[in-house]
Amino acid sequence: MSLPAKSTSPAVILTGDRPTGPLHLGHYVGSLRNRVTYQHDYKQYIMLADSQALTDNMDDTxxxxxxxxxxxxxYLAVGIDPTKSTILIQSQIPELAELTFYYLNLVTVARLERNPTVKAEIVLRGFERDIPAGFLTYPASQAADITAFKAALVPVGExxxxxxxxxxxxxxxxxxxANxxxxxxxxxxxxxxxxxPGIDGKAKMSKSLGNTIxxxxxxxxxxxxxxxxYTDPLHLRVEDPGHLEGNVAFIYLDAFDPDQAALAEMKAHYVRGGLGDSVVKKRLELVLQEMLAPIRARREELAKDRGYIMQVLKDGTAAAREVAARTADEVKAALGLSYF
Amino acid sequence: MSLPAKSTSPAVILTGDRPTGPLHLGHYVGSLRNRVTYQHDYKQYIMLADSQALTDNMDDTxxxxxxxxxxxxxYLAVGIDPTKSTILIQSQIPELAELTFYYLNLVTVARLERNPTVKAEIVLRGFERDIPAGFLTYPASQAADITAFKAALVPVGExxxxxxxxxxxxxxxxxxxANxxxxxxxxxxxxxxxxxPGIDGKAKMSKSLGNTIxxxxxxxxxxxxxxxxYTDPLHLRVEDPGHLEGNVAFIYLDAFDPDQAALAEMKAHYVRGGLGDSVVKKRLELVLQEMLAPIRARREELAKDRGYIMQVLKDGTAAAREVAARTADEVKAALGLSYF
Structure with missing residues (x-):
């Protein structure tokens, strides 16, 4: 009798977003585009982090x-395929809250207060002394999300x-x-x-700054x-040499123009002078319109069938919950919290 | 057609213990005795707070x-009746962790740090700067336990x-x-x-002080x-006048002697002199032996039938979970966290 060859299961990725607004080009470059690729080679969980979004949105649930x-x-409009990726809603998996609850015992308050990401975000949100406990402790919640699915890879910014x-x-x-x-x-x-960057040249594209597409x-x-x-404020006349650094039009073209050879020529022309911003922007508009038109069309089509979207979310959440519940059971058993 | 008189449901009590050691006379006086009474007039939930006990016992799960x-x-030995009181195991009700998770957004870190009970317990446990986050935030967990059952009354010390x-x-x-x-x-x-007080006269009877019965x-x-x-260190000879203040033998007799009239006479005799500690202690021993003998007998009898105990815990926990799950659903719906 010959046994089937042992299959190696693909590495698990956990990723996701706080659902506080529509996604924009920044998300597309930073994560969505990669997820469409990853889903072929990894077991990818994509979490709609609604519970986490509440940590600083209790006034607008x-x-x-x-x-x-x-x-x-x-997600679906950019090509995330629910038969390949598991899309889940965080709040609908109580085991994630349960794991968070136990992990809070494994981290000290001082350690959370020293976490540079948390520190930066506390400043960003202007909490000062009124930091919601749920905000300070959200690293424990993230640990719960990641470990619930035994994710080995987590796509994140620096x-x-x-x-x-x-x-x-x-x-x-x-x-x-647990030993x-x-x-x-x-x-x-x-x-x-x-x-x-945002269209205004600010470092971050962000809904709250109003600089998104x-x-x-x-x-x-x-x-x-x-x-x-935002382009080059020193590029006043067409014949002037232009600068690429901080020039958002070129940064976007770098990220999205499918014809990178033509782009290289355009950049050279711009730098030596004789190429007006209007030509660059015309190209940028063409590139963005062509890239976003099919996404918009799919999005509009999908939006008509809310039942389908809800079914995708329900199925994904149910599948994810099974995995998270298994981990929560293991965690609780290891802590001596199983009785029956 | 006459309708039956509208029944008013009894007020809900939530009470419980951290299961970190056997219960002693201090628990009996402070809470157990009252619970046996309360269970006739209230809907009483008694929680075995195993998750909460972990907040400072991760090294000995x-x-x-x-x-x-x-x-x-x-509980059962002292007369808590599982058909009248609902005995539940905290960790087996994930909705309690879920409620905790959301309540963490409703309390600031500064407010938790100002909580006098938390402050005192942090000192008591010698955490200093290494306070586990789960310990600092346990008031949110207590709020979850209390509100999950919509308890109106919570028996607690000052x-x-x-x-x-x-x-x-x-x-x-x-x-x-929620509006x-x-x-x-x-x-x-x-x-x-x-x-x-403990048998040694210290203010608190406590397992860790080794002064319990x-x-x-x-x-x-x-x-x-x-x-x-501990009695009266100044009462050296039988004929000396004795002191009642801080005299643990008399404090215990006050709490447990069923014949309070005889006790009053004994006290008078002790104070005016001529009554030896040995007589007082003899009475105390008789009272305690008589009080604890039936409790010990019931306890030994019950301990033989572990299956029964586990069934009591299972049934109580299941009944409690239904109530807690209903509350968690209401809470999540009010926060916009229901989708399907």
Whole structure:
């Protein structure tokens, strides 16, 4: 009798978004595009982090609820395939809260307060002394999300690497208590292309700064946004030499223009002078319109069938919950919390 | 057609213990005796707070596991009736962790750090800067336990009143967000008889101080403990006047002697002189032996049938979980976290 060859299961990825607004080009470059690739080679869980979004949105819970479906639409529109990736809603998996609850015992308050990501975000949100406990402790929640699915890879920006370290500290401490390797350590998967600046040239494209181009933007919105794209303030006359550094039009073309050879020529022309911003922006508009038109069309089509979207979310969440529940059972058993 | 008179449901009580050791006379006076009474007039939930016990026992999870059954035995032995009271195991109700998770967004870190009970317990446990996050945040977990069952009354010592205030702050904040009264404010039910001192005269009877008389103590253990009971260090000769203040033998007799008239005479005699400690201790031993003998007998009998104890815990936990799950659903719906 011959046994079938032992299959090696693909590595698990956990990724996701806080559903607080529609996704934009920054998300597309930083994560969505990669997820469409990853889903072929990895077991990918994509989490709609609605519970986590509440940590600083308790005053607008409706926004979080609404955006769960909007973000799911963005996912499917860009080509995330629910038969390949598992899309889940965080709040609908109580085991994630349960794991968070136990992990809170594995991290000290002082350690959370020292977490650079948390520190930076506390400043960003202007909490000062009124930090919600749920915000300070969200690294434990992230650790729960990551470890529930035994994710080995977590795509994050550079600024999130301390969160991965914090997760691995919890993993190691837990495994030491359990006296065996129940939880899995994870690695950050930092994308090659970094953060996309906003159309105004600010370092971060962000809904709250009003400098985004959303994935679902209409043709007219794209046109209007490209008009406002920050270029080179010193490039006053067409014949002047232009600068590429900080020039958002070229940064976007770098990220999205499918004809990178023509782009290289255009850049050279711009730098030596004689190429006006209007030509560059015309190219940018063409590239963005062509890239976003099919996404918008799929998004509009999908939006008509809310039943389908909800079914995708329900199925994905149910599949994810099974996995998370298994981990929660292992964790609780290792802590002596199983009785019946 | 006449309708039956509208029944008013009895007020809900939530109470419980951290299962970190066998219960003793201090628990009996401070809470167990009252619970036996309350169960006739209230809907009483008694929680074995195993998850909470872990917040400062992650280094000895086995202890917590073992003591769940030991404490349940103590409950049944003193007359807590599982057909009248609902005995539940905290960790087996994931909805309690879920509620905790959301309540963490309703309380600031600064507020938790100001909580006098938490502050005192941090000092007591010698955490200094290494406070586990789960310990600092346990008021949110207590709020979850209390509100999950919509408890209106919570029997606690004076020192726990700040925890009740913290719970009510969370309740009010949540109800304001929900825009209706989903959660119920609670009141502390402070017992008339305060804390019982240890046999050594220290203010608190506590396992870690080694000054307890356990409810399951053997006759020989009771005898030995009574011998060590602290009396009046100035009462050197029988004919000397004795002092009642701080005299543990008399404090225990006050708490347990069924013949309070005879006790009053004995006290008078002791104070005017001519009554030796040995006579007082003899009476105390008789009272304790008579009180604890039936408890010990029931405890030993029950301990033989572990299957029954586990069934009591299973049934109580299942019944409690239904109630907690209903509350968690209401809470999540009010936060916009229901989709399907």
């Amino acid at each position: 409706g926004k979080v609820h609404r955006n769960v479906v909007e973000v799911a639409l963005d 600024d999130q690497i301390p969160m991965i370290e914090q997760t691995n500290e919890i993993v190691r401490r837990f495994n030491r208590i 065996r390797d129940i939880l899995v350590e994870c690695k950050a998967l930092v994308p090659e292309i970094g953060r996309l 959303n994935l679902g933007a209409s043709a007219a919105e794209i046109t209007a946004a490209v008009k406002k794209v | 086995g202890k917590v596991h073992r003591n769940v059954v030991e404490v349940a035995l103590d 020192d726990q009143i700040p925890m009740i205030e913290q719970t009510n702050e969370i309740v009010r904040r949540f109800n304001r967000i 209706r009264d989903i959660l119920v404010e609670c009141k502390a039910l402070v017992p008339e008889i305060g804390r019982l 356990n409810l399951g103590a053997s006759a020989a253990e009771i005898t030995a403990a009574v011998k060590k009971v």
